[in-house]
Amino acid sequence: MSQDTKSHSLQSSLKEWLCYLEHLHSQEIELGLSRIGQVASHLNIDFSFAKVITVAGTNGKGTSCAFLENALLGQGKSVAVYSSPHIERFNERLRINKVDSDDQAFIRAFVEIEQARGDISLSYYEFTTLAAFLVLMAQKPDVIILEVGLGGRLDATNIIDADIAVITTVDLDHQAFLGDTRDAIGYEKAGIMRANTPVVVGDKNPPQSLLDYGNSLNADMYLREKNFFVSADESKQDSTGHWQWRHERQVLPDLTLPFIPQDNVATALMVLSLLNLELSGEQVNGLIDKTRVPGRTEIFHGQSDIMLDVGHNPQAARYLANVLAKKRRQPGYTRVLAVVSMLVDKDIVNTLEPLAGSIDSWYLGTLEGPRAATAEQIAQALAADDENINCFDNVTQAFKMACNNAKATDLILVFGSFFTVAEIRRLLV
Structure with a gap:
């Protein structure tokens, strides 16, 4: 989109809009919720119509989201997943019932944001995240799964209060923004927690900062190796690699090896249990076979x-x-x-x-x-x-x-x- 073209044109293509957004803000990444929060307020962003699951973590976010998506779709729910970055097409960032949102849905949202933001500058990620939120408000799916882009506490997705928070793993990455220790990074990822609200932690050894943050909020924490477990199925001595998942109410033995990391399947199963969706081993094995994510092994x-x-x-x-x-x-x-x-x-x-x-x-x-x-x-x-x-x-x-x-x-x-x-x-x- 050239400088002399009105940025709020419905006639502009998605490619032109994205080019415009790339140059709108002075920094490619600027963490913080103040600017996006103001614009979200002007737009009356509200997800009260849906169950919201926010997923943070150093690794395993996309695969955990995909497993949850398949499981909930199998129960007849309409399910949206917002994620980033994309691999091939920008539209991959928002899919509803496994269908990527079309260009016009994003363009209409871009126009609305451009008119609402006034003099407030938004980064590419903030602008496109708000656009996805507007599309979701128009579509009103039963469940919205939000994959955190960077960190958690100051990520654009964190303007939304989730019904269930998920933290897959905590390890070193994006140190320039999140800190150079697991404790510092754990604190940032813990920022998606809310008071008296469930959070599922898939990391087998979460940093103390994350646990302290959850305890300070009285968050309802479900921890790997404390509330849910993964182990080999001792009844199987063959080479099929069968494993079992269990927590206090359910044991799923005889699970087959997944195409995504087994730990992420375990974390997703805990989330599904909190949603009162208790699946049989046969159903879980069907989901395991179905869940394959582009670009993940x-x-x-x-x-x-x-x-x-x-x-x-x-x-x-x-x-x-x-x-x-x-x-x-x-x-x-x-x-x-x-x-x-x-x-x-x-x-x-x-x-x-x-x-x-x-x-x-x-x-x-x-x-x-x-x-x-x-x-x-x-x-x-x-x-x-x-x-x-x-x-x-x-x-x-x-x-x-x-x-x-x-x-x-x-x-x-x-x-x-x-x-x-x-x-x-x-x-x-």
């Missing part, structure tokens, strides 16, 4: 198998290392070739370190944009032999070379950023 089969994962922090890398260890055993990949590109503000050294023993060759590319780490910067973070590291101008070049060098028994792993996965996934879908 997503497999594409071809001349060589390709796995895409948006993991971009040390905790996600540790999970990936465990997945690769299993993949080497079954189906028995001979080598793993990693295609990696990351943002320079991420903890590159500690993200790559857990995977060092799992990767046979590295293919490093440079993403577009000012936040991108160069392939050479990523290479410096690797403690590997020079002959196993290959640097390229962009991710697509790195991927194509990995494909050329891969054999049928090799696995190509693409990870490091949502942007990395988005660039490669376009070539595969």
Whole structure:
């Protein structure tokens, strides 16, 4: 949208609007609820018609939301999920009953926000979050699942009081905004809690700051390893990997291995129990089979198998290392070739370190944009032999070379950023 075009035009395309919003605010990320809260008040944002679940966490937000979505849809509820960032299309950020919102719904919301905000400057994320809220108010689904974008306490989604808060995991990421310790980050994520309201914590060892925050509010906390548990099914001695989930009212034995992290399934099951939705083992196994999320250990089969994962922090890398260890055993990949590109503000050294023993060759590319780490910067973070590291101008070049060098028994792993996965996934879908 050019500067001489009225920003509040219904005739402007979604692409033009998004371009305008990218340049509207002085900072790409500015945490805080004051500005968005004022505009939300002008717009009379109100979700009293729906049950609201807000999901925060370092990792596992998107997969937990997807499992909850599938379970609630299966019960005949209308369900909306708001998440960010998107992988391929902006419209992915808001889906209602598994259908992405269309361009015109967003454009109408943008126009309303532009007229309501006056002189208040909003970041791209704040503006688009408010737009999603307006679309939700028009559609009025039974359940709204909000995935927190960054942190929790000061994230734009936190202007909404949730009926149930969920914190999947707490680990190091976005330290420039959230602090450089688990305690500091835990405090920020705990900010989505509300007084006398249920909160489900999926982290097996939550930081004390999070527990203290919940206790100060008298929040109704449901903690992993205290209120709900995961264990192997001792009655199964075969190699199927069956497991069980339990809390004080229900035991679900004989669950199959999920395509998403098992811990996130466990956390979601606790949320469903609080919603008085108690499923049978057969129903849960059906949901496990159905819940597969793009860009989360997503497999594409071809001349060589390709796995895409948006993991971009040390905790996600540790999970990936465990997945690769299993993949080497079954189906028995001979080598793993990693295609990696990351943002320079991420903890590159500690993200790559857990995977060092799992990767046979590295293919490093440079993403577009000012936040991108160069392939050479990523290479410096690797403690590997020079002959196993290959640097390229962009991710697509790195991927194509990995494909050329891969054999049928090799696995190509693409990870490091949502942007990395988005660039490669376009070539595969």
